[in-house]
Amino acid sequence: MEIRHRLAGPAGTLHTLLVRLRLWASARLWALRSARARRHLRAHTRGLRPVSCGPLRLYGRTVADYTAADAAAADLGSVSHLLETAGIPYFLVPSDPRDGAPRHVVGVEESHRDQVLERAARHLARTGGYVGAVGPDGDVTTAVLWADGRLPRALRRAPVLRTGVVRLGPAGQVLGGLEAGCDIEFWRYGRESAATASTDPAWLTVPGRQLADVFGTALIAPRRNPVSEVLPVTARQPARSAAPRGVPTFAPFAEPGMHEVRFPIDAVYTWVDGDEPAMAAKRRAHQERSAGVIAARETGASRYTSHDELRYALRSLRMYAGFIRHVYLVTDSQIPDWLDPEAEGLTVVDHREILPADALPVFNSHAIESRLHHIPGLSERYLYFNDDVFINRPVRAEHFFYGNGVARIPLSPMKLGVGAPHPLEPAPNSAGKNAREVIRRFHGRYVTHKSLHTPHPQLMSVMREMESHGIEELERTSYSRFRSVGDVAPVSTLHHHWAIATGRAVPADYRYRYVQLGTEDMERRLDRLAAGEDVDFFCLNDVDTAPADRAAAHAAIRRFLERKYPFPSRFERRAQTPSHPGAAGASGPRGRGIWRETCP
Incomplete structure (x- = not known):
């Protein structure tokens, strides 16, 4: 019934269903082919547990502690160590500070792709780590374990790969999944990208036929970043990043951006x-x-x-x-x-x-x-x-403030309502209405929304x-x-709208x-x-x-x-730390199957 309903749906639904079925079938086939390698990995590597990330079947590693920042640093460290021991040059690519995930990105020249994959498969196969292809929206579209052996074609040719470890808590819960890890971007020289520049990547403003002449020796990124997708020879002066500290990069990528928060x-x-x-x-x-x-x-x-x-x-x-x-x-x-x-x-x-x-x-x-x-x-x-x-989930300082100090305010879609404060209404409504009167008196503006x-x-x-x-x-x-109908809401309605009225905050x-x-x-x-x-x-x-x-x-x-x-x-x-309830079984303390070992 469900499949028949989907087939009768609007245009595009059938295509989406077929794509999902194809991805599921491909993932299951790959899991069957690699079953022997996975059994060997689990037998020789302690702390691994099977996890499901949609149709993907991976392993997660049980950890003794976890913070998103430490996990990101560890994943970057693994990739940096791998590339440095192999003698493969790389550079840190800046990520958007407004992106919550503290994931790091490194760039490698396309000519080193085979060497990167070969060395990674050799050195990371025993860790239980994964490698995945990153799609245009930044999500992992397919992933396998390094221990699975030869990578599928989609991974071997992907312009951006993500590698890392799925980290699990003491009861098998996923703490950091495929949204974490470290991205590896394969950058091409302009002369290599000229043939496809008219259609991919779309952000290039120079016509494809001129690309080889103008950017022949420039490095071209496979996707957007906050600074530049084109690095001519003159911009590739070696530098070291400030955060994370000391990672090799290029001078334009080491400069603090306008959006970056640099105040305590x-x-x-x-x-x-x-x-x-x-x-x-x-x-x-x-x-x-x-x-x-x-x-x-x-x-x-x-x-x-x-x-x-x-x-x-x-x-x-x-x-x-x-x-x-x-x-x-x-x-x-x-x-x-x-x-x-x-x-x-x-x-x-x-x-x-x-x-x-x-x-x-x-x-x-x-x-x-x-x-x-x-x-x-x-x-x-x-x-x-x-x-x-x-x-x-991970958030950055830029989630709350812009680099110039302007605050980003969490206004609610819910309204305060009109009329005088009333003792039977929720206290935030009364306090918000009183704050509204203050803002109207001082700034001539009418406040409507709660926080x-x-x-x-x-x-x-x-x-x-x-x-x-x-x-x-x-x-x-x-x-x-005690709470009273005469209160204002000092840190929410009053502060937020005063800051907005005086140009020191914006809704977000x-x-x-x-x-x-x-x-x-x-x-x-x-x-x-x-x-x-x-x-x-x-x-x-x-x-x-x-x-x-x-x-x-x-x-x-x-x-x-x-x-x-x-x-x-x-x-x-x-x-004083309490014990971990439900640690004995993956089904959890309530026995309702909600604590599945799945990636968020």
Whole structure:
């Protein structure tokens, strides 16, 4: 029925189906032909496990630790060592800093292709590494293990190859798959490319018949890069790259680009354990005197319950955002028992250090956010995280800021609505409406959209400027002990739109997933994230989980997070690290088959 439906579909569907079937059949045939070599590889190489990447059947290597940056450096190191020991000249090709993957690219002259493949097959066959052909969209279209022996024609002729290792966590989960690795581009001389220049590559502006005369001795790239696809002899002065440090390249490729961020970026987290008896008693005592200012769901127990999210949020930061200079954790005379407050790169900041004494104690995130820019030593540009916000895959500093310092703002498609703030509406709506009034008063602009629950790029100069104006709503928020309809949203709606109105920020696209705890679709959304959903960030938000559902929700997200982020960050006391649930079997702790050993 499915095939009949696809055949009757719109034009092009049949062709797509046939292409997919052909790729699947080719991959299966290759796997059968190479079965003996794979059995030998697995028998003689420890730590390998079979994985599926779509129709492709590869092996992954179990690793003892993982960060995306370290993995990329290791893959580059393997390729560099291979080429250097073989005496094959190569050069680092710059990648787009706005591309999240920290993947490195090296260029090699086309004349060295056979030598590269022969040496690679000989030296990488015992590692369990793969080699794949990279398509025009940057994805791997087909891949095999180096141990499989002779490469298929599509790989032997591909203009760009990717090689690396599929890295697995302790329970067999894929941490880095075919989206990682190191790319090898085969560059041709102009005289070799002249015959196909009229159709490929399309980016050349010089007609093909003139290419040999104009660019005969120039090196021509097989695809785009941020600097230049044509390197004449005069531009090929040897140089060394700054990052990664010391890799051979050419002088134009070693220069910092306009988009590259070269200023420090810190991260700020806010955290509280509302279940701790003394904290809970203090909150109840003040809450009795503050009743009725806003809907009960905004001050309920779920708002202050710790599901240990911070531990895994910091792990996600370490795994996928290696550009962060320093982490500041803002708390109320508390630290998690697993946290090492003396860890390198971490500063614990108490509310007393940044909030007025007569505003304490405070149980309102809006009030705390209004004073984050008073943290001593904080960089001018920083990222603000709630402890329930996680990084899902590698991101770079350029995801949040342009090279000139302009912030990239995560505006939501959801609107604030119109009318006055109301105690029964969600607190972000009320706080956003109040911020809208501030922006209208100072800048004559009308704010319509909320912000996503993602990392928030912040400019200290914007926060200080707003504070210097003595904005009544902002000052009132600093003294708002609990969430109130009179609050503003300091680090989201107010900061973001003030920055946009003054030319210091622009809206940007953030790929994001929201998961609310205790809802019917919670497990389905977690399953999608576990399977490698195509998002940069996700939020596990506990809005008003029913007491009867809280224990089950807590257990589900703990299993998910431990599998997603299995390795401790440097901020943890190592003896406190929890065990890995589900490590005994690939089907996972829930037995529903969602923890498949597949590439995202």
